[in-house]
Amino acid sequence: MLIGIDVGGTTTDAVLIRNGEVYSTTKVSTERGNLLKSLLNALDEVSRGVPPGQLERVVFSTTIITNLIAEGKTDRVALLLIPGPGVNPESYVFPDSFYLKGAMDFRGREIQLLDEAEVRETVSRIREQGFSRAAVVSKFGQRNPSHELRIEEILREMYPDCKVELGHKVSGKLNFPRRIATSMLASATGERYQEFVAEIKKALEERDIRAPVYILKADGGTLPIEKSVAFPVETIFSGPAASTIGALALTPEGQTSVVVDIGGTTTDLALILSGKPLMASKGAKLGNFLTHVRAFAVRSMAVGGDSIVRVRETGDGVRIVTIGPERAGPAYCMGGEEPTPTDALRVLGLVEVGDLERAKEAVASVASSLGRSETEVASLIVDTTAGIIEKAVREMFLEWEQEPAYRIWEVLQKKKERPENVVGIGGGARGLISVVAKKLNAKPIIPEYSEVGNAIGAAVARPTLTLNLRIDTQQKVYSVAEEGEIVNLNSTDIGNFNKMRSKEAEALAAKLLRERAKRFGISEYADEAEIANSEVFNVVDGWLTAGRLFDVSMQIPAGLIPEWKRREKA
Amino acid sequence: MKLGFGKIRDALKGGAEKNTGEEKKERKEEELEPDRVEEVTMKTKTSEQKSEDASKTESKNEPENEPENEPMIPADRTGARKTGLIFFPAFDWAISPTHPEREERLLYTRDQIFEEGLMDLPQIAEYKPRLADFRDIARVHFCIPDIEAQATIPHRISAGSCLVLADALMRGEVKNAFALVRPPGHHAMTVAHGNRGFCNINNEAILVEYLRKKYGIRRIAIVDTDVHHGDGTQEIFYNDPDVLFISFHQDGRTLFPGSGFVNELGGPKALGRTINIPLPPGTPDEGILYVLDTLVLPILKDFKPELVLNSAGQDNHYTDPLANMRFSAQGYAKLNEKLAPDMAVLEGGYAIQSALPYVNTGIILAMAGLDYSCVKEPDFRPGMFVQAARDRHVLEEIVATQLENWKNRDRLVEAEVAKHGDFYRRKKQIFYDTDMIQEFQEETVRMCPDCQGYVTIDSNAHRSINDTRIFGVSVPIYACASCQAEAREEYRKRLNYPEYEYVYLQDKKADEYRAYNTRKKQETVY
């Protein structure tokens, strides 16, 4: 049996899946101050009466990191930065930054030496200033981490209690400011996240649950909870990821869908293109910081079932209806204070919740100031709300079509998909789904168990893994961005580096990916890996080819575990 | 294992020709008797898509439908805060594997600007490239034998990128824009028999004609800062008094293409609108900024162009393998800050590791109005290059001469026009270094009292195996009606001349482009 739990902002949802089907579901309210308690409440309720030995897998998604950051409950981190030439580091907005001399270039060649005296002096300073954590990040540190490593050594020697995060270990991708942000957030949340994980493990032990426990990442993949302490930031936005995977699990295979999760105050959108959830082309934004965290392309807007409906007069005296962004408690028909889209849906008979008379009252108040009939205005409110969502969906598709392209084939590729389905997940304001679908000329789908689609997504998500291999045959080295080690090519079984071809580079990537999957305990998914990108460039000195650069990206993309699929078909 | 690529990439490996099937279908080829040429307009790809897809979310990169000959009004840009950027490194295209114009030319630039996080800056708006239409290319070039042969897919994307940014600029979305694209274009002339100086089609010229046609822009200045003389751009606008072309470059006696001397001032009716500044080899930042301050900026101020374009080559750099100048990343950034072009388009620059990553970072920051003071090459030390006193003197003389020419330009035109009758003729020899073609041309300009006059070109290209002779007629966008009628008659007449393999009509006034294959008796209308 499989358990999926999604700890959301208002409710914590859980499902128990047996023989590939939903066996029981539950919803408990989330206690903002105590996520662990909410999580365990949901776990206990959904697994009531089930012997712990029968549980095969527990997966949960959590907002813990997001909450820690939003509430400012993060630890101070000293940023030891080696920016080298380029953008003036004074323009960065990172707190507690200490800039150091030294520089690497784009091929990892040292172009300025580290000033060890300066490093030592800085270490003394951060200790005096009471920092107990440091993140060390150098520009192009992923191409050559030796400056970062040397600073780590000095820190260990001079200040052994200081916890150190190294930029090249956090992300191997290009983008120094994002690497700084990601390293800083990882360092700032690491300890509390570790505590959280320890508490979960303890609680599960107390319940005698020995099944493997996973946490959902922003890219819709599961990660064994023990491994996740090394990548706390990757668990941000796992809620929307859970909903998207849930929609994937609950809709026909291979189709293009918009996943719409309408809540009280916000609506989240995600896209599934020909059966594959769309990833954001760049990393997620967390608070004010752009990061390297891989995430689904999700869009959140401040409109929901409980948004306040108002009448506003435009400059030329025309009265129009506006929806949100504020909310004043629940819908009027549910005992709230202000008219809302939910009231309009109730009047039109598109939802069954709340008191019809109160709903009519709410809509009438809007209708009177517009001088139109109640039904007309109810339709207008629903139409306006759906219009906001429709516009956002179209913008998402447009944004995807307009993603920059750096290769000819990418420019020629016709990105012209349009949604076949509008999938409602989360169960909020259901009546809106069909209106949005109609506007998009798509089929509305509200799957069974859609109100716990997020928890289902957590339960049936499979692991994801990425591997970015770079080979420089002139310098006779390779490195895996995710692992940060620079390895001599002599350690591989590739004979003549100068004659190396893409095929051999891809084979090396596949081998390294299998090894990495093994270390993550997900070997059984290694065969799902695909090559996302493979490039080769000649390094030319004068008019002669002096070596080659290979860039191979592999991934185990987001998807569903076979248990779910297999039984769905049966 | 599965592969993440579509068929497109595989198709590309097989060469660009195979890939153009789609366009071929759309083009209407008509066999007709030369004397009864009918008016058939080719349905362009974009207009066809447009009519099919009425969806509201039309891609912002597609050219918009507009009534024929009625330009759109450019939006007010005073509120725009961003710098538009297209980075198109064409990682899957090279002239040949070790040619300077090869796949990884912008690889290290990619590494640097991505690592700097420039694309994340709120002051930068990144756009997606598109293909330039055949019409956009036909507005500038006579392509032999046809447009596909000269403008392969990468060329069309490079040119199309400029047009995407032109639209963003004209819509007021951005304050300025930089097309960081390859392949380059400034050596490509009106007649395109092959590749010259790594160029097949001229990106800036295509951009200028697009801006004029679509947005009714009239006065444009192009400042070519590539180390090589922008001879293609110069040739295309040589008789056009509305386009001011200024090029500074390493002295043509010491570098390809061997032209760009002070006495090349423009055709009779456009004298003084071509300004060349040959620089002594070894000129550092100081010298180029001197020319900018004392000559280029004052002339621009006087000319009052609606737009300033920078043909932004980066081969003046002190490490460039193909030239001998001493310009630095700081110098380039300062140049762009002072010149403040509305748009910059990358041209040459082949020090792909030691210069381009830093120069491009500098230019992007400068155009975006950001601090570029920390951008420098690893080995650069301030003061490492000093202008020789002798060279300084040479520059002072050139500046003085060209200022004088500029001041007297109207009198020069008057005197020159008086020397010619109804037509002005000149013979030219053009060498295509990449493709080893020797071209002989006779260019004829109608000395019209009412407009700049139409142009005809009789061109004969000698290759090792065969010769091709063509005839082209070009009607300027702001031509008078009688020039237009006369020019169209010239085209009609030539269709019966057996000595020409191809005859072209480029009627920019009517936005109508024709190519006639005299052997197959086939006319293509773009």
Ligand SMILES: [Zn+2]
């Ligand atoms: Zn030049």
Ligand SMILES: [Zn+2]
């Ligand atoms: Zn050049």
Ligand SMILES: [Zn+2]
């Ligand atoms: Zn005329």
